[in-house]
Amino acid sequence: MRLFKYASVVLLFFFAGTVIAQDSEDKTERKPGHYNNNRFKQLYEEFSTPNMYRSPNGAPGPNYYQQQADYKINIELDDKNARIYGEETITYTNNSPDNLEYLWVQLDQNVRAKDSKSPLIEPDGAFPAELASDFVGKYMGAGFDGGFKIDWVKDSNGNPLPHTVNRTMMRVEMPKSLKTGEKYSFSVKWWYNIPDHTIDRARSGYEVFEDGNKGYVIAQFYPRMCVYSDVEGWQNSQFWGRDEFALPFGTFDVSITVPSDHVLDATGMLQNRKEVFSKTMMDRYERAKKSYNTPVVIVTQEEAEAASKGFATTKKTWKFHADMVRDFGFATSRRFIWDMMAVKIGNRDIMAVSVYPPEGNPLWGEWSTKVVASTLKSYSRMTFDYPYHKAISVHAKNQGMEYPMICWNYGRPDKDGSYSERTKYGMFGVIIHEVGHNFFPMIVNSDERQWTWMDEGINTFVQYVAEQDFGQSYPEAIAPNKTYPSQRGPAKNIVDYMAGDQDRLAPIMTKGLNTYNFGANAYSKPATALNILRETIMGRDLFDYSFRTYAQRWMFKHPTPEDFFRTMEDASAIDLDWYWREWFYTTDYVDIGVEGVKKYYVTSKMNKEVKELIAARGMKESDLPPLVYLVEEGSEDFDEDMKSGTLNDVVTLQEYIMDNIDPLDRATLKNPKYFYEVTFEKPGGIPMPIIAEYTYSDGSKERITYPAQIWRKNDQSVGKVVASEKEIVKIVVDPDEETADIDTSNNTWPKEEKAGEFETFKNKIKGE
Amino acid sequence: MKFFYLSIFLLAWPVFTAATAHKFYVSTTKIEYVEEKQSLQVISKIFIDDMEDVLQKRYDPKLSLDTQKERPLDEEYLKKYVLQKLKIKVDGKEIPLHYLGREYENDVVKIFMEASSIQPFKTMEVGNSLLFDLTTQQQNIVHAKYGDERQSLVLDADNPNGLLNFNETSK
Numbered sequence: 017m018r019l020f021k022y023a024s025v026v027l028l029f030f031f032a033g034t035v036i037a038q039d040s041e042d043k044t045e046r047k048p049g050h051y052n053n054n055r056f057k058q059l060y061e062e063f064s065t066p067n068m069y070r071s072p073n074g075a076p077g078p079n080y081y082q083q084q085a086d087y088k089i090n091i092e093l094d095d096k097n098a099r100i101y102g103e104e105t106i107t108y109t110n111n112s113p114d115n116l117e118y119l120w121v122q123l124d125q126n127v128r129a130k131d132s133k134s135p136l137i138e139p140d141g142a143f144p145a146e147l148a149s150d151f152v153g154k155y156m157g158a159g160f161d162g163g164f165k166i167d168w169v170k171d172s173n174g175n176p177l178p179h180t181v182n183r184t185m186m187r188v189e190m191p192k193s194l195k196t197g198e199k200y201s202f203s204v205k206w207w208y209n210i211p212d213h214t215i216d217r218a219r220s221g222y223e224v225f226e227d228g229n230k231g232y233v234i235a236q237f238y239p240r241m242c243v244y245s246d247v248e249g250w251q252n253s254q255f256w257g258r259d260e261f262a263l264p265f266g267t268f269d270v271s272i273t274v275p276s277d278h279v280l281d282a283t284g285m286l287q288n289r290k291e292v293f294s295k296t297m298m299d300r301y302e303r304a305k306k307s308y309n310t311p312v313v314i315v316t317q318e319e320a321e322a323a324s325k326g327f328a329t330t331k332k333t334w335k336f337h338a339d340m341v342r343d344f345g346f347a348t349s350r351r352f353i354w355d356m357m358a359v360k361i362g363n364r365d366i367m368a369v370s371v372y373p374p375e376g377n378p379l380w381g382e383w384s385t386k387v388v389a390s391t392l393k394s395y396s397r398m399t400f401d402y403p404y405h406k407a408i409s410v411h412a413k414n415q416g417m418e419y420p421m422i423c424w425n426y427g428r429p430d431k432d433g434s435y436s437e438r439t440k441y442g443m444f445g446v447i448i449h450e451v452g453h454n455f456f457p458m459i460v461n462s463d464e465r466q467w468t469w470m471d472e473g474i475n476t477f478v479q480y481v482a483e484q485d486f487g488q489s490y491p492e493a494i495a496p497n498k499t500y501p502s503q504r505g506p507a508k509n510i511v512d513y514m515a516g517d518q519d520r521l522a523p524i525m526t527k528g529l530n531t532y533n534f535g536a537n538a539y540s541k542p543a544t545a546l547n548i549l550r551e552t553i554m555g556r557d558l559f560d561y562s563f564r565t566y567a568q569r570w571m572f573k574h575p576t577p578e579d580f581f582r583t584m585e586d587a588s589a590i591d592l593d594w595y596w597r598e599w600f601y602t603t604d605y606v607d608i609g610v611e612g613v614k615k616y617y618v619t620s621k622m623n624k625e626v627k628e629l630i631a632a633r634g635m636k637e638s639d640l641p642p643l644v645y646l647v648e649e650g651s652e653d654f655d656e657d658m659k660s661g662t663l664n665d666v667v668t669l670q671e672y673i674m675d676n677i678d679p680l681d682r683a684t685l686k687n688p689k690y691f692y693e694v695t696f697e698k699p700g701g702i703p704m705p706i707i708a709e710y711t712y713s714d715g716s717k718e719r720i721t722y723p724a725q726i727w728r729k730n731d732q733s734v735g736k737v738v739a740s741e742k743e744i745v746k747i748v749v750d751p752d753e754e755t756a757d758i759d760t761s762n763n764t765w766p767k768e769e770k771a772g773e774f775e776t777f778k779n780k781i782k783g784e
Numbered sequence: 785m786k787f788f789y790l791s792i793f794l795l796a797w798p799v800f801t802a803a804t805a806h807k808f809y810v811s812t813t814k815i816e817y818v819e820e821k822q823s824l825q826v827i828s829k830i831f832i833d834d835m836e837d838v839l840q841k842r843y844d845p846k847l848s849l850d851t852q853k854e855r856p857l858d859e860e861y862l863k864k865y866v867l868q869k870l871k872i873k874v875d876g877k878e879i880p881l882h883y884l885g886r887e888y889e890n891d892v893v894k895i896f897m898e899a900s901s902i903q904p905f906k907t908m909e910v911g912n913s914l915l916f917d918l919t920t921q922q923q924n925i926v927h928a929k930y931g932d933e934r935q936s937l938v939l940d941a942d943n944p945n946g947l948l949n950f951n952e953t954s955k
Contacts (some may be wrong), residue, residue: 094790434851434852434853435849436848436850436852436891437850438832438833438891501890517936538807582905770814773827773894774816774825774827774896774898775886777827777884777887777894777896778884778896781884781885
């Protein structure tokens with residue numbers, strides 16, 4: 017009976033607030049019901065149901081399949097006219113359970129064809145003045161004659177195959193449908209004009225050096241198979257120029273014929289090194305394979321400059337073989353320097369390679385190959401041991417573009433060889449990023465055409481880790497900085513974007529082509545979201561294990577966003593649905609602060625609130641169990657004496673302790689003197705952990721992190737009571753700026769006026 | 785008091801790594817009226833590369849920003865150019881902007897300007913044709929703040945001027 021009464025009294029206080037609220041609501045109209053709109057609701061509606069192809073734990077399912085495309089390609093480069101002539105045989109294996117009536121082939125060069133629709137989807141206006149060259153191209157029909165010129169498509173018996181070109185896609189119509197497990201071979205002959213990539217920022221092409229020689233960085237040079245998968249069927253969404261590629265894995269045998277004075281490197285193992293290397297080059301190459309710290313130059317600057325003076329009319333053919341790659345790229349010029357060194361990954365030696373014109377020096381000779389080696393180490397640690405035998409960084413003006421084992425990178429010194437910090441960090445950053453793309457998406461082969469963030473965002477996240485590693489391995493490269501000044505990754509660097517005009521934001525889960533701020537949406541925001549997930553939400557151990565699990569599960573396969581989301585949860589036992597929802601499926605932002613702080617003292621004297629409550633229910637004080645009363649500073653019941661009081665003065669409390677707690681245990685009880693009710697507010701949508709730093713009057717600090725789930729029942733504000741022996745003088749939310757809080761003016765109690773950017777600058781120049 | 789936020793790096797990405805799509809040409813200028821100081825405070829953020837390009841073309845091919853080769857003269861050119869291209873009128877009257885200095889932050893140069901003795905006003909007209917002489921793709925975003933009221937403009941070569949009305953209740 018007594019117990020029951022106590023319980024009901026406690027309940028009484030608990031529900032007092034609710035009762036009052038209900039009284040006033042009776043007068044207003046009843047709110048309609050609603051669906052579950054809790055921010056912590058599971059993503060059942062957003063995610064597709066797991067199936068035999070893709071398992072609920074985020075791994076490939078028991079019936080997972082992927083198609084294979086094997087290529088035999090012969091290419092000839094016409095250096096004088098900047099053209100490529102090619103012939104290829106594609107052998108396509110249908111591992112899907114479906115019958116395929118036709119095959120889809122990508123003709124990426126057609127994005128630059130005269131009838132390309134890419135310029136037509138970019139809205140524009142009339143400008144008061146146009147560059148003459150732009151004007152002629154735009155309004156007078158002149159311009160570059162790009163696009164594949166297909167000579168023929170034939171079956172393996174040499175008979176013409178019906179085919180239909182729809183802009184950047186070609187449908188090859190087979191005589192009968194291709195059943196599960198069957199292979200089909202067909203051949204294509206084509207040629208195209210290579211674009212000058214410095215003009216329209218193509219992802220491949222040539223640049224003309226001042227001496228008239230060309231440096232070629234060549235990709236998308238052959239008709240390539242589309243991906244057929246359990247998710248998309250044929251991924252034949254058109255190439256508009258910005259969104260990248262989806263490609264199946266396969267084996268490549270590629271022969272490339274170039275002028276005999278060119279050097280060349282490419283995806284894959286060089287098959288005829290002795291035919292194309294001089295004796296000197298062979299000797300240097302053998303030395304490079306044993307040099308782990310210093311790059312060995314295979315072709316020197318002097319040799320490249322001497323070759324630049326000629327123009328060979330004879331030819332040489334370079335032959336490459338590559339297994340388990342999704343694409344092929346190569347770089348060639350007579351004006352290329354070439355260096356390489358070995359790097360140990362696991363128990364294998366990988367070659368880190370750089371190819372660059374003299375225009376790149378001294379920066380490139382000094383750093384490129386070392387950056388490549390450092391990147392392979394960092395990414396291998398975060399994912400899996402780099403499985404290919406080499407990684408090449410090629411210097412091409414203004415380029416930053418990735419292919420398996422090879423990538424093009426910018427970072428050019430001025431003509432006198434000097435360079436700014438901007439150029440240097442630009443070069444480091446882009447090499448790390450592009451070499452990193454070997455892992456995402458060249459090996460963890462996501463669909464770039466649809467989900468730009470899956471390769472760019474995830475890669476930019478690992479880039480951040482690799483940049484920090486590089487700074488530690490080569491302090492002389494980043495001096496006088498102590499740590500590498502990464503631009504993308506740190507939480508506070510995304511704040512300006514997240515706080516932007518909502519009409520111009522798109523969720524990360526948006527097709528790359530349709531985002532407003534491509535760089536922020538597909539690179540910076542997902543990279544930052546993953547960095548926050550690692551540092552603040554999951555912790556490095558749980559994150560890194562789960563992230564490696566994802567990379568290893570989907571190595572040489574085609575993952576979807578859900579496979580990533582599910583794996584990160586499955587391997588860590590952390591429910592992240594809310595995090596994926598808020599950061600990836602919405603444009604919401606983080607803003608958490610301190611709304612107010614109330615200070616309480618403890619007394620055994622009944623306070624006004626309780627008096628009113630028992631009066632309303634016709635109870636007497638003697639009906640109540642022993643209670644400890646909290647009185648707010650400044651309230652009616654408060655008097656100054658309470659400030660000097662201690663818990664010993666509270667009779668009810670002392671009686672309870674004497675009656676219930678063992679004398680030995682009494683000494684271990686805490687003896688708090690100050691009681692605070694801190695109310696945290698959340699003007700931002702994203703629920704994040706509240707990281708609260710309490711500073712006490714003696715200067716000591718304590719940090720308490722309340723998990724994000726504290727917001728599960730109240731999305732606007734929550735209270736926490738803090739009992740302490742020392743007085744609290746300051747509270748700061750997110751003191752290390754690790755949550756991307758867009759408005760820090762409410763993060764401090766008592767409120768602090770921070771000098772704005774303008775005043776800070778003005779004070780600084782006054783001081784000078 | 786929070787100042788308003790700029791989407792500078794993120795709105796505008798000078799070179800897309802791995803996605804060499806077209807470069808975005810965007811600058812951001814924030815203008816705040818601080819009534820108690822009768823001061824109009826202006827910060828323009830512009831990509832250093834673009835600024836260097838346009839100043840080299842207009843004035844001097846040797847010009848250099850944020851490198852060891854930068855000369856005192858180069859800041860003079862920067863000042864001259866920015867004050868020519870950024871014009872602010874309040875209540876229909878052009879106000880003289882005073883150049884305070886510039887600061888470099890990663891890829892961006894921040895230019896600080898101020899107009900003093902500015903009485904409370906109702907309208908502000910901003911003309912910002914920075915870099916329109918370099919490329920017709922340039923967009924100049926203006927964020928203005930007066931008391932608690934914030935307004936934005938996106939200016940381009942077609943539309944280099946914009947008018948903002950600040951209503952009475954905000955003052």
